[in-house]
Amino acid sequence: MRCKRLLAATLAAVLFAPTLTALAQKGKARGGAKTSATAKGAPVLPPIKYTQFFLPNGLRVIFHEDHSTPIVGVNLWYHVGSKNETPGRTGFAHLFEHMMFQGFRGYDMDYVPVIQEFGGALNGSTNDDRTNYWELVPSNFLEDAIFMEAGRMGGLTDAMTQAKLDNQRDVVKNEKRQRIDNQPYGQATYKIAETMYPEGHPYHWTTIGSMEDLSAASLDDVKAFFRRYYVPNNASLVISGDFDPAEARRLVEKYFGPIPKGDTIARPNPPEPHLDKEVREQLEDRVQLPRLYMIWHSVPQYSKDEAALDMLSSILAGGKSSRLYKSLAYDRQVAQAISAFNSTEEIAGLFQIIATPKPGHALAEIEQAVGEEIARLKANGPTPEEMERAYNAREAGFIYGLQTVGGFGGKDDQLNNYATFLGDPGYFEKDLARYRSVTAADVQRVAMQYLTDKRYVLSIVPRAAGPTSAAGPAPASPREGIAPPSQQTAGTQTGGAANAASQTTPTGTASGTQQGAANAGGSTPAGAQTITKTEAQASQAAGAAPPAMTAPGRGGGMGTGTGRAAGQKVNSKGQTKHVDTSLLPKPKPDPKMTLPAVQRRKLSNGLEVLVVEHHELPVVSMNLVTKMGASGDPADKAGLASLTSDMMDEGTATRSSLDISDQLARIGSSVFIGTGWDSTTASLRTITSHLDAALDIYADVITNPSFADKELQRLRAQRLVGLRQQRDRPESIAGNVFQTVLYGSKHPYGHPLGGDEASLNSITGADVREFYQTYFRPNNSALVVVGDVKPDQIVAKLEKALAGWKSAHVPAVDVSAAPAERDHAAIYLVDRPGSVQSVIQIGQVGVPRSSPDYFPLLVMNRILGGSNSSRINMNLREDKGYTYGASSAFSFRRGAGPFTAAAPVQGFSTKESVVEFMKELRGIRGEIPVTQAELDAAKQSIVRGFPRGFETPDQIAAQLEQVVTYDLPDTYFDSYLERIQAVALEDVSRVANRYLQPDRMAVVIVGDRSKIEQGLRTLEGLGNRINLVDTEGHPATQGGATGGGMRQ
Structure with a gap:
C-alpha cells in the first residue's frame, strides 16, 4: 500500500488533527451540523440526525441512520479510563479492554473471529477518560453484534479465568515493549505524565500502567473493576448506518434490557495541576539525534479557552505555512521536525511543542527560536490570513469527518464522544461554532496566559557510548542541576515528527503497511516502502481515520489490536477452529450491494478519466495515477522517482512552495503526492464549493513544477537525515535489509524506495527534470475522480485545467526479470x-x-x-x-x-x-x-x-487506482x-x-x-x-557470514 505525503497544511496538520486527537483522547468530534456562523464561501455542513432514549437500567442509546452502504456500526463507550484506577492498580482499564475480547457467559469463545467471519471489523481502545469498543458489520449481522456487546457487558466475569488473565497480561506487556520500550523517545511518555501531574493525580500514570501493578493483579481484582465500571448506567451505545430503528430498538431492549444497573460512580475531581516554576530534565535514550519537548498546563476539554488554544497550536505548527515550520524548518532549516498541539482531556490538559533539530544544530538553538516565535505572536497576535486558514481547515475537517458511519472517528464515535462527555450527542454545531467564535485577540490572549515560563522542558539526547542496558533507556538525570540549554551540546535527531496533532514533518523514508497485512499491531512486512511526511498525513491520504495522535504520556489510548482467549482458536492439530455460530442469532440474508458506476472519458491530450458520482457529501477526491514508480529509478539513482514526486509540490512557474501550501490551506483543501514501486499518485481532496480554486492549484502542481535547485537541496538534506532516522526504528531496518537480501542490488525492486546516501547525493536538478519530462505524461497516466461532481461538468473543467499538458513517447520499464534464486534458508x-x-x-x-x-x-x-x-x-x-x-x-x-x-x-x-x-x-x-x-x-x-x-470517495478512488496501475478492466x-x-x-x-x-x-x-x-x-x-549484516543488509564483519543462501 502506498502512503502518500501531505502537501498542504491540511486537516491532519492544521485543525482537523486536534479534532481527531480529541476523538481518541479528549473528546471532540470531526462531524458537524449546519452552523449559523458559517463565513462567506465556507461549506454548509450537513446535519447529523439522531434519536436518543434510555433503558430503565440507565443505558443511553443513540440511533443514526445512513443507508448509503449496507453496513452498520455498533459503538459502545464506557465512561472509565486509567484515571479511575488507583496507585498500585494502574493499567487495569487497558488490561480490561483486552479481556473484553475473551468470550462471555453463554459464548465462551473468541470474540474476534466470529466478527471477522461476518465480514466485519472491530477494535477497542482505552485512554485516561473512557474505553470504547466498536464493530462495523454487514447490516444483516446487526443482531449478532448487539448480542455480543450485550453478552460481554452482562456476562464477562462468569467466563473469566486465570489462564485468560495471564495470557492478556503477556499481550499487554508485549504491547508496551513494541510501542514504548523499543521505540525512540518512548520514555518521554512516562516522564511527562509524572512531571506534569503530581502523585495522586489520576493522570500521573500512563494508560498502559505499571507492569509491576499488572503482574500483581489478581483475578478477583480484575473482576471487581469490571463490576464497578462496566455497567449500563456508565455506558453509551450508538448504532449508526443501514438499519431499521424499530427493529434495532427491539434488539437493544431484548439483549441489554435484562442487565442490572450498577452503583453510582463518583468522578475524580482533583485540584487543578500547576507548576510553580520551570522544570528542566534531560533523558538519555537509544537514539542518534536529540529532541526537545516544551510543555505547559492548558485546560480541560470543552472548557472556555480550549478552542483558542487549539487554534494557537495550528497557527504555530499546522502545516508548511505555520510560524514554526516556516521559520525553523523552511527558512532557517535548523529543524527537521516541529509540532504543536493542545492535548485536552476531561479534567486537565497540556499544550506541547516538540522539535527535533537537524544535525549540527543544538537543542538550545531550537528552544531559543521557538521562544522568539511565541514572543512575536504574543506581541502582535495572529494575522487575518492565519485565522482564515485555521477556520476553513476546521470546517472542511468537520465535513470530511461525516463520511464513515463507524470505526475510530466515525459518526457513531463522534455521537458517543459528545454524549459521554457533554450529555449532548448533537453537539456538532455548537462545537464548530466554538471555533468560529475565536478571534485573533483570543489566540493572542491564551498565548500570553498559558505559554509562560512555568513549564516543563524535557531534552532527550543520544545515550553516551558505553554498556547498554537491555531494560530500556537510562534513567533521567535528577531534575536539579541539569545544564541549561545554552550549555547543552548539539546532537543528531531521529524519527521525524512527534506523533502529534498540529505538525509538519519534512520528507523521510518509511515502511508502509503491505497490502493484505493483518491489522494486528505486528511488525510491518517489507516490500511496501513509501515516502511520507507523517504517518497521520498518510492515513488521511488513504481515506482512513488517522491514528490517535496524542501527547506523550497522555490519553489517546492504547488499542487492543484485538485480544482473544488463550488457546481457544487452534485445535490439537494446529488448525484454526471453525467459529461456532450455532449459539448466535441467525442472520438475515446477505444484503445486496450496488457497485458505484464508473464512467470513462478521455481528454484531448490523451488522459483517461474515470468518474464516479458520489453525492452524499459536498466532497471531491481526485487521484492522478502515473504508471511509473521507484522501479524506474536508474541503477545509480535510487530514490529519483520519489524525489521527483516530492519536488512537484515545492513550487511551479507561478507559485512558490509556500504559496501552494498557503493557498490550499486557506480553502481547506489538500494535495498528496506519493511514489510506490509501480506508480506515483497525486491526490486532491477538496470541498465542492472550493473545487475550482483547488483544481487550479492541483493542475499547476501536476503540469508546471519548477524543480528549483534550492528546493532540491532542502529536500535532499531532509531525506538524508530521514535515512539516519531509520536506524533508530527496528521495523524500518528490518524492511530495508529484507528488500536488499531478497532482490539484490541489480533488480528494479532491490534498492530502498527512497534511495540511499550515495544515490541521493548524486541526483541533480537535471535528473529530476528529465525523469518528470520522460514519465509524467497524460498518455502514461489516468485520473480517477470520485465525489460530488457530474461527469460532463468535471471533464470540461479538466479539459481546461490540463490543456497545456502534452502526451509524448514513454519508454517501458521491465520488472519481469526474476531476482537471483535462493537455494536454502x-x-x-x-x-x-x-x-x-x-x-x-x-x-x-x-x-x-x-x-x-x-x-x-x-x-x-x-x-x-x-x-x-x-x-x-x-x-x-x-x-x-x-x-x-x-x-x-x-x-x-x-x-x-x-x-x-x-x-x-x-x-x-x-x-x-x-x-x-x-x-x-x-x-x-x-x-x-x-x-x-x-x-x-x-x-x-x-x-x-x-x-x-x-x-x-477516498476509498472508491483508492480501489480504482488498482484498475489503473495494473491495467484491470x-x-x-x-x-x-x-x-x-x-x-x-x-x-x-x-x-x-x-x-x-x-x-x-x-x-x-x-x-x-x-x-x-x-x-x-x-x-x-x-x-x-x-x-x-548492517542496517543496509551488507556484511557487518568478515567472520559473521556463514552461508547467505543466495546465488550471486
Missing part, C-alpha cells in the same frame, strides 16, 4: 544492542499482480496470516504470547513482489518465534492441512467485508466476489506449495545479538547459516 541478523524486542521478517520473492493465482493467494494468506484470527497471529500472540501481533502478506506489484511473514517478538523468545513461524509456513503447505471450515470462514470474511471498501470488481467464492481447498493447497518454500526463505532479525544469537545457532537448518 538463511538468517540475516542485525545487532541492535539493548533492544527489548526482536523484529522478525521471513519471506521470499512472491508473484506479480497479474498472476492467475491472485485470488487463491488472497484466500490462502487470509488463513495463514492475513487477519487477526489467522494461524500465525493466533499461534504467536494468543497461544504463545510472544508478540503483540503477527501477520503475513503478499505485496502484489507489476513484477514479483515479496511475500513476508513478520512480527516484533519478546527478545528472549526470538528462537522460539522463528520455530513457530516455520511451523505455520510448513503447516499450510500440508503438514497441518487447511480445513473446509477454515476455507469457508476466510472466503466469507472477504466477501462480506467487501462493501466496507466502497464507503467514501473497469468491470474488475463486478466479478470479484464470484472469483473469491470459486477458490477451493485444492487451490489453497496448490498455491501454498507452489509459492511458499520455507526451506529457501530469508529470515531477517533485528535484535540484541548478545541475547539471541546463541539460541538462533541451535535452530535446525538455520543455526549454521547466520549472516551478520
Whole structure:
C-alpha cells in the first residue's frame, strides 16, 4: 500500500488533527451540523440526525441512520479510563479492554473471529477518560453484534479465568515493549505524565500502567473493576448506518434490557495541576539525534479557552505555512521536525511543542527560536490570513469527518464522544461554532496566559557510548542541576515528527503497511516502502481515520489490536477452529450491494478519466495515477522517482512552495503526492464549493513544477537525515535489509524506495527534470475522480485545467526479470544492542499482480496470516504470547513482489518465534492441512467485508487506482466476489506449495545479538547459516557470514 505525503497544511496538520486527537483522547468530534456562523464561501455542513432514549437500567442509546452502504456500526463507550484506577492498580482499564475480547457467559469463545467471519471489523481502545469498543458489520449481522456487546457487558466475569488473565497480561506487556520500550523517545511518555501531574493525580500514570501493578493483579481484582465500571448506567451505545430503528430498538431492549444497573460512580475531581516554576530534565535514550519537548498546563476539554488554544497550536505548527515550520524548518532549516498541539482531556490538559533539530544544530538553538516565535505572536497576535486558514481547515475537517458511519472517528464515535462527555450527542454545531467564535485577540490572549515560563522542558539526547542496558533507556538525570540549554551540546535527531496533532514533518523514508497485512499491531512486512511526511498525513491520504495522535504520556489510548482467549482458536492439530455460530442469532440474508458506476472519458491530450458520482457529501477526491514508480529509478539513482514526486509540490512557474501550501490551506483543501514501486499518485481532496480554486492549484502542481535547485537541496538534506532516522526504528531496518537480501542490488525492486546516501547525493536538478519530462505524461497516466461532481461538468473543467499538458513517447520499464534464486534458508541478523524486542521478517520473492493465482493467494494468506484470527497471529500472540501481533502478506506489484511473514517478538523468545513461524509456513503447505471450515470462514470474511471498501470517495478512488496501475478492466470488481467464492481447498493447497518454500526463505532479525544469537545457532537448518549484516543488509564483519543462501 502506498502512503502518500501531505502537501498542504491540511486537516491532519492544521485543525482537523486536534479534532481527531480529541476523538481518541479528549473528546471532540470531526462531524458537524449546519452552523449559523458559517463565513462567506465556507461549506454548509450537513446535519447529523439522531434519536436518543434510555433503558430503565440507565443505558443511553443513540440511533443514526445512513443507508448509503449496507453496513452498520455498533459503538459502545464506557465512561472509565486509567484515571479511575488507583496507585498500585494502574493499567487495569487497558488490561480490561483486552479481556473484553475473551468470550462471555453463554459464548465462551473468541470474540474476534466470529466478527471477522461476518465480514466485519472491530477494535477497542482505552485512554485516561473512557474505553470504547466498536464493530462495523454487514447490516444483516446487526443482531449478532448487539448480542455480543450485550453478552460481554452482562456476562464477562462468569467466563473469566486465570489462564485468560495471564495470557492478556503477556499481550499487554508485549504491547508496551513494541510501542514504548523499543521505540525512540518512548520514555518521554512516562516522564511527562509524572512531571506534569503530581502523585495522586489520576493522570500521573500512563494508560498502559505499571507492569509491576499488572503482574500483581489478581483475578478477583480484575473482576471487581469490571463490576464497578462496566455497567449500563456508565455506558453509551450508538448504532449508526443501514438499519431499521424499530427493529434495532427491539434488539437493544431484548439483549441489554435484562442487565442490572450498577452503583453510582463518583468522578475524580482533583485540584487543578500547576507548576510553580520551570522544570528542566534531560533523558538519555537509544537514539542518534536529540529532541526537545516544551510543555505547559492548558485546560480541560470543552472548557472556555480550549478552542483558542487549539487554534494557537495550528497557527504555530499546522502545516508548511505555520510560524514554526516556516521559520525553523523552511527558512532557517535548523529543524527537521516541529509540532504543536493542545492535548485536552476531561479534567486537565497540556499544550506541547516538540522539535527535533537537524544535525549540527543544538537543542538550545531550537528552544531559543521557538521562544522568539511565541514572543512575536504574543506581541502582535495572529494575522487575518492565519485565522482564515485555521477556520476553513476546521470546517472542511468537520465535513470530511461525516463520511464513515463507524470505526475510530466515525459518526457513531463522534455521537458517543459528545454524549459521554457533554450529555449532548448533537453537539456538532455548537462545537464548530466554538471555533468560529475565536478571534485573533483570543489566540493572542491564551498565548500570553498559558505559554509562560512555568513549564516543563524535557531534552532527550543520544545515550553516551558505553554498556547498554537491555531494560530500556537510562534513567533521567535528577531534575536539579541539569545544564541549561545554552550549555547543552548539539546532537543528531531521529524519527521525524512527534506523533502529534498540529505538525509538519519534512520528507523521510518509511515502511508502509503491505497490502493484505493483518491489522494486528505486528511488525510491518517489507516490500511496501513509501515516502511520507507523517504517518497521520498518510492515513488521511488513504481515506482512513488517522491514528490517535496524542501527547506523550497522555490519553489517546492504547488499542487492543484485538485480544482473544488463550488457546481457544487452534485445535490439537494446529488448525484454526471453525467459529461456532450455532449459539448466535441467525442472520438475515446477505444484503445486496450496488457497485458505484464508473464512467470513462478521455481528454484531448490523451488522459483517461474515470468518474464516479458520489453525492452524499459536498466532497471531491481526485487521484492522478502515473504508471511509473521507484522501479524506474536508474541503477545509480535510487530514490529519483520519489524525489521527483516530492519536488512537484515545492513550487511551479507561478507559485512558490509556500504559496501552494498557503493557498490550499486557506480553502481547506489538500494535495498528496506519493511514489510506490509501480506508480506515483497525486491526490486532491477538496470541498465542492472550493473545487475550482483547488483544481487550479492541483493542475499547476501536476503540469508546471519548477524543480528549483534550492528546493532540491532542502529536500535532499531532509531525506538524508530521514535515512539516519531509520536506524533508530527496528521495523524500518528490518524492511530495508529484507528488500536488499531478497532482490539484490541489480533488480528494479532491490534498492530502498527512497534511495540511499550515495544515490541521493548524486541526483541533480537535471535528473529530476528529465525523469518528470520522460514519465509524467497524460498518455502514461489516468485520473480517477470520485465525489460530488457530474461527469460532463468535471471533464470540461479538466479539459481546461490540463490543456497545456502534452502526451509524448514513454519508454517501458521491465520488472519481469526474476531476482537471483535462493537455494536454502538463511538468517540475516542485525545487532541492535539493548533492544527489548526482536523484529522478525521471513519471506521470499512472491508473484506479480497479474498472476492467475491472485485470488487463491488472497484466500490462502487470509488463513495463514492475513487477519487477526489467522494461524500465525493466533499461534504467536494468543497461544504463545510472544508478540503483540503477527501477520503475513503478499505485496502484489507489476513484477514479483515479496511475500513476508513478520512480527516484533519478546527478545528472549526470538528462537522460539522463528520455530513457530516455520511451523505455520510448513503447516499450510500440508503438514497441518487447511480445513473446509477454515476455507469457508476466510472466503466469507472477504466477501462480506467487501462493501466496507466502497464507503467514501477516498476509498472508491483508492480501489480504482488498482484498475489503473495494473491495467484491470473497469468491470474488475463486478466479478470479484464470484472469483473469491470459486477458490477451493485444492487451490489453497496448490498455491501454498507452489509459492511458499520455507526451506529457501530469508529470515531477517533485528535484535540484541548478545541475547539471541546463541539460541538462533541451535535452530535446525538455520543455526549454521547466520549472516551478520548492517542496517543496509551488507556484511557487518568478515567472520559473521556463514552461508547467505543466495546465488550471486
